[in-house]
């Protein structure tokens with residue numbers, strides 16, 4: 302007779318291969334650039350063709366094709382064209398998410414004067430992080446580097462310094478007053494600078510060295526950068542420091558994603574909001590290309606935007622022209638006359654967007670924060686988010702569509718609606734539905750610790766997500782044809 306633990310463990314076992322893949326993806330994606338690059342690897346392996354943003358789509362698209370393109374390397378659009386797609390008759394079935402998460406970004410001038418024997422890095426808080434969770438973590442540095450090659454070209458390269466080279470330390474409890482102990486307050490300017498090294502030994506090394514000191518460089522940009530940071534990057538990329546022209550870098554927790562709980566029912570990781578969605582949506586579109594394209598009459602899209610955490614207003618955030626431009630360019634590229642207002646409106650009205658962002662599971666220690674009848678639980682299915690004040694894009698019809706798809710796929714679904722006395726977050730949903738006029742529902746997988754340096758969700762909800770998204774791709778048209786309004 303097996304124990305309860307053994308039985309519990311075995312009921313989660315079938316979800317583990319997917320969860321382990323999710324761990325690999327999350328660990329390999331410490332920032333939006335790496336997240337997009339990881340997706341691109343998967344797309345290329347599955348035979349998706351790269352489109353060039355700067356070149357025409359017209360003449361490069363065909364029915365049955367699979368394509369992708371990136372915008373500024375941190376926003377990604379990937380899509381498939383059904384074999385039976387007829388211009389004007391097919392719609393865009395879109396799953397949208399975001400690639401960014403709150404983190405510490407390196408400031409344009411990373412050099413700080415050494416302070417009390419410590420060499421520190423200038424950083425800026427990006428998004429609404431729970432900054433207290435960034436203290437006492439072993440931090441790596443990753444992002445994008447612009448490299449000046451000897452032939453005068455400027456190349457963009459990704460860098461990931463996976464060693465824990467930086468750390469933001471807590472003040473010990475002994476030096477805190479009673480008041481300070483009660484309220485852990487972070488001053489984002491004064492308290493978040495990470496320590497990279499100590500000064501004493503470095504002074505000796507510099508005195509003994511005959512090398513030209515880096516911060517004596519003629520290059521005014523380089524003279525404002527922390528030399529140790531530039532040397533770390535140069536070493537990692539195998540290039541001389543002189544070739545580093547600029548960067549966009551952030552810090553991240555080097556602890557990789559892991560499965561936990563007594564039966565491995567939890568996924569612990571940074572950036573679940575919203576890379577868990579990116580992972581699940583990718584699984585769904587890759588699965589669709591395996592068996593769904595032959596009978597498909599529509600365009601299936603996954604789009605992952607940067608800059609959601611800071612309000613989506615940027616050249617490639619959800620508030621940018623990216624989504625509308627994608628619909629217009631892909632339609633035009635397939636000869637559906639996107640320049641005809643009538644055909645374009647027809648396409649828009651046949652389209653549907655799942656705006657997917659992580660949802661707030663009820664926290665057992667803070668259960669009062671949820672309204673009891675709208676309190677989603679982990680491992681119990683995707684959550685439809687509704688807010689009549691339009692912080693979420695869901696309405697009666699679009700919510701019904703997702704509930705109905707869940708019924709069609711025999712999948713659990715949960716509901717979230719914030720308490721009337723509590724502020725409500727938002728997502729890309731209201732932004733992209735406003736920009737395009739496409740019917741949109743907001744939903745997501747439930748998690749705890751949102752915007753912490755380390756978050757948690759249920760492993761079974763990854764399966765729920767993949768299955769629901771696959772059902773959306775496979776059966777949305779069938780459902781839409783039943784709705785004559």
Ligand SMILES: [Zn+2]
Pocket residue numbers: 399574575609658659
């Ligand atoms: Zn999010």
